[in-house]
Structure formats: C-alpha cells, structure tokens
Amino acid sequence: GAVVSQHPSWVICKSGTSVKIECRSLDFQATTMFWYRQFPKQSLMLMATSNEGSKATYEQGVEKDKFLINHASLTLSTLTVTSAHPEDSSFYICSAIPGLAGAEQYFGPGTRLTVT
Amino acid sequence: AQSVTQLGSHVSVSEGALVLLRCNYSSSVPPYLFWYVQYPNQGLQLLLKYTTGATLVKGINGFEAEFKKSETSFHLTKPSAHMSDAAEYFCAVSAASGTYKYIFGTGTRLKVLA
16 A cells, blocks of 8 residues: 555656656545655755645745646646756655655655756 | 754675664654665655654564664664665654654665675
8 A cells, every 4th residue: 555656757858848747646645745856876855845735835945936846636746847957857756645644755666857 | 953864875784794774863843753765766665664652663674773762863773684675775754743744864875795
C-alpha cells in the first residue's frame, strides 16, 4: 500500500518551454503532497507544500510563478515548470501523506528534467 | 526551528560488518524521526520511523534505530552489511504536529566492500 507514482519519469524539453509533472497517490487519498528538488549527490530541497483545494505554500526562495503547483484532487498534484531554463534541470520528487496517521511521507520515483 | 546533521557523507564497511549511520537532530518540539534509503535515480523508501512509544525502532531489511532524547540522536544500525545495502541514506525530522514538513539531513552514502 501507499504507492505514489510520478509521470513522466524523465523528460527533455527546450529552453523557454513549459513542462508538467504529475504526482499521483495510487491507493490512498493524500491530504498533503510535497514537491522536492534534488541536485546530483545532494539532499532533497523542499520546494512547496500542496494541499488539495488550496494554494500551495512555497518555501523561501522558490519562485511560485515559475514552479506552478496545482493540487486538483486528493490523488493528484501537478508541478509545471514554466519557461524552463537549463538551470532548472534537476531531479524532481514528490511525496504524499495519507492522512495524519504516522505522518510519514511516501515518495514517488522522481522525474529527471533536462532542459536543453 | 528544526535541523538534522548526518555525520559522515561517505561511510564504507565490509560485507558482514556492522553498519552505523549517525543522525543528530535539533527540534524545539517533540520530533518525528525517519530514515529513508535512496537507490540511484529512484525515489526514497522508508526504512523506519519514530513517532512515539518504544525508542528502539525496527525497520525493514534488518535496520534499526534508537531514539535518544538526551543525546538528540537517531542513529541507524544494521548488524551485518550486505552488498545490496549500498545506497544513499537520509535522516529526516518533522514536527509532531502542524504541516509535517520534513527537514532532511545531507545524506550518507554507504559503500559495502566485498
């Protein structure tokens, strides 16, 4: 149980275009989802907290107009990287909390974004 | 405010030897503590967690960790390393209430030598 999927697993896009990454909780309803960014050989950096039906809460230094997050349902959150640039290339990982029991986050497999 | 320190960005052990990965935390509120493992180009898998109750927590794949409040530590151990344990390990802390956001440590890369 508690499986989180991400789509796509990898994507290459041209500079200036936008790309959308989906995060789905497959067998539970996620009250809260999180989006992280991970640079090579580094830890995860929290970008934003996403709650269903409300605006995402962004961490300090994360451009909300560049990284658009939509939590449209209790099983789906999307991250759209707008006007992507090479410096946005990274590994993006989402996680979800199935209610408040235990409060552990279940992580998706990640999406490798390369902007050329 | 919360923070996590993982001592040792790289740890090497021989196959069959004890694995000890260190994690110290700082938290002004009762913490929830977690250990995750990450294999290359994959997401994170929960190894074990401490929320309340017993301070010695057993997880998957033979790992365990002990919550020591007086030492603000949550070190991860495994009696006998296996080659498949080679991976990146992350310690994380969250508050026992509120947003449940994680603060991650910087990670420890475990190498297992044959």
